[in-house]
Amino acid sequence: MRSENEADGQKRSFIEEARRAQIIASAVEVIAESGFANASLARIAQHAGISKGVISYHFAGKDELMEQVVDTVYQGIADYVMAKMEGETTANGLLRTHLLAVAEHMRAQRNQLKALGQIFYNLRKADGAPRYSVETNEHAFQALERIYLLGQSNGEFRQFDVRVMAVTHSGAVDNMFAYWVTYPEHDLDAHARELADLFERAVRA
Amino acid sequence: MRSENEADGQKRSFIEEARRAQIIASAVEVIAESGFANASLARIAQHAGISKGVISYHFAGKDELMEQVVDTVYQGIADYVMAKMEGETTANGLLRTHLLAVAEHMRAQRNQLKALGQIFYNLRKADGAPRYSVETNEHAFQALERIYLLGQSNGEFRQFDVRVMAVTHSGAVDNMFAYWVTYPEHDLDAHARELADLFERAVRA
Amino acid sequence: MRSENEADGQKRSFIEEARRAQIIASAVEVIAESGFANASLARIAQHAGISKGVISYHFAGKDELMEQVVDTVYQGIADYVMAKMEGETTANGLLRTHLLAVAEHMRAQRNQLKALGQIFYNLRKADGAPRYSVETNEHAFQALERIYLLGQSNGEFRQFDVRVMAVTHSGAVDNMFAYWVTYPEHDLDAHARELADLFERAVRA
Amino acid sequence: MRSENEADGQKRSFIEEARRAQIIASAVEVIAESGFANASLARIAQHAGISKGVISYHFAGKDELMEQVVDTVYQGIADYVMAKMEGETTANGLLRTHLLAVAEHMRAQRNQLKALGQIFYNLRKADGAPRYSVETNEHAFQALERIYLLGQSNGEFRQFDVRVMAVTHSGAVDNMFAYWVTYPEHDLDAHARELADLFERAVRA
DNA sequence: GATGAATGAGCGTTCATTCAT
DNA sequence: TATGAATGAACGCTCATTCAT
Numbered sequence: 001m002r003s004e005n006e007a008d009g010q011k012r013s014f015i016e017e018a019r020r021a022q023i024i025a026s027a028v029e030v031i032a033e034s035g036f037a038n039a040s041l042a043r044i045a046q047h048a049g050i051s052k053g054v055i056s057y058h059f060a061g062k063d064e065l066m067e068q069v070v071d072t073v074y075q076g077i078a079d080y081v082m083a084k085m086e087g088e089t090t091a092n093g094l095l096r097t098h099l100l101a102v103a104e105h106m107r108a109q110r111n112q113l114k115a116l117g118q119i120f121y122n123l124r125k126a127d128g129a130p131r132y133s134v135e136t137n138e139h140a141f142q143a144l145e146r147i148y149l150l151g152q153s154n155g156e157f158r159q160f161d162v163r164v165m166a167v168t169h170s171g172a173v174d175n176m177f178a179y180w181v182t183y184p185e186h187d188l189d190a191h192a193r194e195l196a197d198l199f200e201r202a203v204r205a
Numbered sequence: 206m207r208s209e210n211e212a213d214g215q216k217r218s219f220i221e222e223a224r225r226a227q228i229i230a231s232a233v234e235v236i237a238e239s240g241f242a243n244a245s246l247a248r249i250a251q252h253a254g255i256s257k258g259v260i261s262y263h264f265a266g267k268d269e270l271m272e273q274v275v276d277t278v279y280q281g282i283a284d285y286v287m288a289k290m291e292g293e294t295t296a297n298g299l300l301r302t303h304l305l306a307v308a309e310h311m312r313a314q315r316n317q318l319k320a321l322g323q324i325f326y327n328l329r330k331a332d333g334a335p336r337y338s339v340e341t342n343e344h345a346f347q348a349l350e351r352i353y354l355l356g357q358s359n360g361e362f363r364q365f366d367v368r369v370m371a372v373t374h375s376g377a378v379d380n381m382f383a384y385w386v387t388y389p390e391h392d393l394d395a396h397a398r399e400l401a402d403l404f405e406r407a408v409r410a
Numbered sequence: 411m412r413s414e415n416e417a418d419g420q421k422r423s424f425i426e427e428a429r430r431a432q433i434i435a436s437a438v439e440v441i442a443e444s445g446f447a448n449a450s451l452a453r454i455a456q457h458a459g460i461s462k463g464v465i466s467y468h469f470a471g472k473d474e475l476m477e478q479v480v481d482t483v484y485q486g487i488a489d490y491v492m493a494k495m496e497g498e499t500t501a502n503g504l505l506r507t508h509l510l511a512v513a514e515h516m517r518a519q520r521n522q523l524k525a526l527g528q529i530f531y532n533l534r535k536a537d538g539a540p541r542y543s544v545e546t547n548e549h550a551f552q553a554l555e556r557i558y559l560l561g562q563s564n565g566e567f568r569q570f571d572v573r574v575m576a577v578t579h580s581g582a583v584d585n586m587f588a589y590w591v592t593y594p595e596h597d598l599d600a601h602a603r604e605l606a607d608l609f610e611r612a613v614r615a
Numbered sequence: 616m617r618s619e620n621e622a623d624g625q626k627r628s629f630i631e632e633a634r635r636a637q638i639i640a641s642a643v644e645v646i647a648e649s650g651f652a653n654a655s656l657a658r659i660a661q662h663a664g665i666s667k668g669v670i671s672y673h674f675a676g677k678d679e680l681m682e683q684v685v686d687t688v689y690q691g692i693a694d695y696v697m698a699k700m701e702g703e704t705t706a707n708g709l710l711r712t713h714l715l716a717v718a719e720h721m722r723a724q725r726n727q728l729k730a731l732g733q734i735f736y737n738l739r740k741a742d743g744a745p746r747y748s749v750e751t752n753e754h755a756f757q758a759l760e761r762i763y764l765l766g767q768s769n770g771e772f773r774q775f776d777v778r779v780m781a782v783t784h785s786g787a788v789d790n791m792f793a794y795w796v797t798y799p800e801h802d803l804d805a806h807a808r809e810l811a812d813l814f815e816r817a818v819r820a
Numbered sequence: 821g822a823t824g825a826a827t828g829a830g831c832g833t834t835c836a837t838t839c840a841t
Numbered sequence: 842t843a844t845g846a847a848t849g850a851a852c853g854c855t856c857a858t859t860c861a862t
Contacts, residue, residue, distance in 0.1 A: 246853065246854085247853090257853090258855085258856090261853080266853075
């Protein structure tokens with residue numbers, strides 16, 4: 001996660017941070033609503049009720065803004081889910097709690113996660129290569145792997161490739177979200193419970 | 206699937222079809238390489254070694270080209286996987302064959318699948334709404350559901366929500382691909398076999 | 411008026427003339443319907459049910475086609491009105507007959523006259539200067555002037571500037587047409603009779 | 616007539632208005648010089664010594680710019696002619712003053728009137744129908760009709776169709792301008808006086 | 821004679837970015 | 842700090858024209 005300091009080490013003022021947060025929030029809403037390709041700085045500024053130049057003033061460029069959105073959203077998920085998993089001791093409990101907590105967070109932060117996906121799939125570096133990719137998930141993969149390894153080492157789980165399991169687990173979560181976004185009446189919590197059952201059976205000794 | 210006829214029922218000439226195929230192939234490569242947002246008609250034309258106007262001549266517009274790419278790639282997957290599944294009778298056999306066949310196809314058509322994902326996530330209708338979404342997968346979901354329902358009815362599989370299973374299965378495949386694209390040395394077949402084991406255990410009675 | 415020979419003196423074949431006439435007729439209809447700016451060769455060809463290249467084959471370029479349309483339409487008016495004026499001897503009779511005959515022709519050749527106006531106001535030479543202008547009317551002005559001069563010399567008409575009268579007369583006809591095109595239920599013949607009265611009073615001794 | 620406020624009620628800044636006026640003036644000159652079809656935004660911008668994007672910045676699109684040109688020119692004519700007609704009481708006086716004032720204005724605003732005609736005859740709506748047509752003149756026709764009706768009611772003029780007279784009067788003015796544009800040495804004031812005589816005789820009781 | 825394919829210039833428009841105020 | 846003005850490049854698209862077949 002980015003520190004709250006600027007590149008030159010200067011701390012940002014309170015008002016500066018507020019403006020940045022406002023712009024990030026506006027970006028989230030515009031991207032979630034209209035998609036990455038239609039989320040021009042002009043629209044983001046208009047949506048925030050500010051002038052276009054303000055964004056350029058507070059962010060080095062559009063790319064930095066997008067990255068800040070990603071960082072902000074990621075941090076929000078991590079904070080929420082980590083707090084929920086506190087106290088769980090069994091691998092199975094951690095697994096189940098993770099899936100349910102993620103679903104809860106999705107319901108509360110639908111726009112944030114839609115925007116996250118848009119940026120994830122669209123943002124490119126100057127050379128055209130994707131700015132984000134599966135590599136970006138490495139951190140998340142490892143966190144999941146630790147749960148699965150715990151289960152394998154304490155006998156809860158059978159032996160399997162923990163990386164494949166982590167990738168699959170992660171993809172299952174992403175698709176649960178995508179499905180719910182398209183069919184909002186879909187029962188997110190039931191879906192999460194089904195996933196917990198699914199992975200519990202897939203991994204148990 | 207699109208017929209090989211134009212909207213007005215006129216058959217396209219051989220040379221016309223060849224050009225369209227060439228342009229579609231060029232689009233696949235450019236999108237796979239540089240991403241949807243950087244895949245301008247100018248780049249696609251340049252990559253194909255033709256003038257920009259040729260694309261406009263052969264396709265009604267950029268959107269039609271993109272849709273043709275999607276149709277072409279989808280059809281390629283379906284044809285390949287269907288042929289492989291021919292002759293399988295058990296739900297478990299169908300499941301396992303499906304996962305392995307998809308992985309084989311991925312290895313052979315890497316660019317096609319990268320481009321497919323790019324278009325899927327980025328193409329928008331005039332009103333800004335996504336052109337494709339999870340709904341587009343409905344056909345694929347139902348095909349998977351039929352396998353799972355078969356297993357449930359013949360006693361191979363336990364009872365579970367087949368829609369959630371289909372969505373998860375589909376997501377697992379997508380993420381297998383995404384992971385392999387990022388880490389090309391990743392063992393795709395082993396991943397597919399792990400997935401087969403995973404789902405086999407997750408669903409068995 | 412253009413001769414029916416090509417620039418190199420070769421006579422055009424019958425079939426060649428038929429094609430040219432067909433293309434000219436199609437151009438008239440497309441221009442009258444959609445306006446000069448939207449009358450691309452593609453549309454004119456499509457409307458005629460022929461390929462775009464045919465037009466380029468039969469005409470040196472779009473400009474020549476447009477000029478042929480103008481010539482054709484002008485000739486049609488002249489032939490019709492001249493025939494009607496045959497036998498009139500008084501200046502006043504010529505005047506009245508001219509106005510009524512033009513109105514009759516307008517009703518019969520609405521599209522031709524609409525197209526004529528469109529080309530007249532829009533066609534430009536390579537240097538951007540108008541291809542047609544008031545100068546093009548010189549021939550028509552002089553024909554009208556001869557009528558007015560006849561009336562002045564035989565005592566029917568008072569003395570006035572015959573050029574101004576001819577220009578005004580011509581403009582009155584143009585506007586009668588434009589008004590009728592916009593309000594098709596407008597009584598064209600009554601309008602022509604009013605004009606005849608108007609000019610009769612304006613010029614009489 | 617357009618107010619000086621934007622659609623959302625916000626007043627435009629002084630500098631904004633100055634830029635808009637500059638762009639409108641440049642458009643008038645380019646259209647008058649090169650015709651509507653050759654008056655691309657690129658040319659208008661180049662003529663004004665500004666970048667192409669500036670026009671898009673200050674106007675919603677090319678159509679809005681064209682409409683602003685029309686409004687501006689129309690308003691100029693109306694203001695000038697109205698002021699001249701102030702104080703005239705007889706229908707004949709109003710008639711004569713109108714024709715002479717219009718001629719004066721033409722001489723001073725030649726380019727504006729050329730551009731007006733170009734836009735009038737060429738600008739099209741999205742569906743291809745003309746943006747302006749004789750209907751647009753309805754206001755002017757009615758103003759002329761009021762003069763003629765005044766003359767008929769106070770006994771100055773004979774009975775005639777005031778609509779035909781207004782249309783003819785209007786056309787006479789248009790053609791006077793077109794003639795003078797083509798032959799700049801033509802005596803515009805003499806032409807206007809001839810027209811005044813012409814209509815005076817055409818309508819008098 | 822006629823066609824469909826291809827070209828390349830120019831179109832209006834959008835956009836991220838820069839900058840004077 | 843914040844703004845509105847301006848830039849210039851790139852976009853998708855249309856078009857008159859050329860040409861091999």
